[in-house]
Amino acid sequence: MDFIEVAVQAPQDFADILTAELSEIGYDTFMDTESGFNAYITEDIFSEPELQEVVEKYAAMAQISYATSKIAKQNWNEEWEKNFEPLIIGNQVSVRASFHPKPESVQYDIVINPKMTFGTGHHETTTLMIENQLTVDHKNKRVLDMGTGTGILAIMACKLGASEVVGVEVEDWSVENARENAELNQCPNIVVHFGDVTAVESDQPYDVVLANINRNVLLADMAAYTKLLKNGGPLVLSGFYTEDLAVLQEEATRCGLIFESSREKNNWVSAIFRKPLM
Template sequence: MDFIEVAIQAPEDFTDILTAELSEVGYDTFLDTDKGFNAYITEDIFNENELKEVVEKYAGMAPISYETSKIVKQNWNEEWEKNFEPLIIGNDVSVRASFHPKPENVTYDIVINPKMTFGTGHHETTTLMIENQLTVDHSGKRVLDMGTGTGILAIMACKLGAKEVVGVEIEDWSVENARENAEANDCPAITVHFGDVKVVENDEPYDIVLANINRNVLLADMQAYTKLLKAGGPLVLSGFYTEDLPVLQDEAKNCGLIFESHRTKNNWVSAIFRKP
């Protein structure tokens, strides 16, 4: 399937809110540029009227413009190679593409070849999730990673010692990409399923549940995540803004979860809840 690239020119202060708005209408990959960012969506669900509505919502506050172009799936590597830079998270974790040299003096080295899939570690939510993972004991644990994308969080779980990691993803190319990245990182403990939370609803409870998706999905599926979590286990969430944290806390409380901590970066949040 081919993709539509939307090259958006916008001030840095508006990139976060624009990416959040676009993610709500189907855009699932974003790359920063010198003038703003590029957003990607499959051609079959691209709707220019929806795009215009998002841009016009903020155009009165700042100079925002966009251009669209078509990208065939086979050319995706060329696109992200032009924009994907190595990343160090928390002084412990390196995230790089296979064509980057392995850095020295890091504890965990993650190789990600993202294709058309979200999750290179550059977005605040992914960084925050990894920072929270570093505080959670994964050794010998079973881990569920909802909305696995490139598989980066599943790979992090594996490198932290998880004995079994299950990723779930609604996009078929993301499933393929996550499996490829798991293999590239020598993580045979990772299994990736195509679908939503229903494909794992009958699984035995997991020691840890990770979900970096978006506010609406997190709220809709919180009860399912809670059911899939062992007593005493952490639920680590991201994909929402600081102003959304109270409503996530309320829903978590309704599900019997206890709020433990949260991290923020550029108004994005990753929070840890625990099942008593």
């Protein structure tokens, strides 16, 4: 299947808002550019009126423009190779493509080849999730990664010592990509399934649940995440803004979870909740 690239020119202050709005209508890969960002969506679900509606919503507040082009799936590697720079997170984790040299000064090295999939570590939500993962005990734990994307968080869990990691993703090409990246990082204990939270078997709860998706899905699926989590286990969330934290805390409390901590970057948030010991 081919993809539509939308090259958006917008002030930095509005780039994060626009990427969040576009992610709600099916765009799942974003790359920063000097003048804004590029957003990608499969051709079958691309809608010019929906795109225009998002842009017009903020047009009175900032100068925003865009141009669209079609990209064949087989040409995707060329696109991300031009834009994907290696990244260091928390002075402990490197995120790089296979054509980048391995850095010597980090404890954990993650190799990601995205293939039209969100999750190279460059977006604030992924960075925040990894920073929070570094504070969570994964050793010999069973981990669930909802909306796994490239598999980057599942791979991080594997490198932190998880015994079993299950990734779940609603996009078929993301499932394929996450599996390839797991193999690339020598993580045979990662299994990736196609589907949403209803595809996860609940007979064996998880020690850790990760979910970097978006506000609406997190709210809708909070009760399901809680059910899938062992007593005493952490639920690590991201994909929402600072102003959304209160409503997520409210829903988490309703589900019986305890708020533990949060961290913020450019108005994006990752929070840790914990299921109480019974």
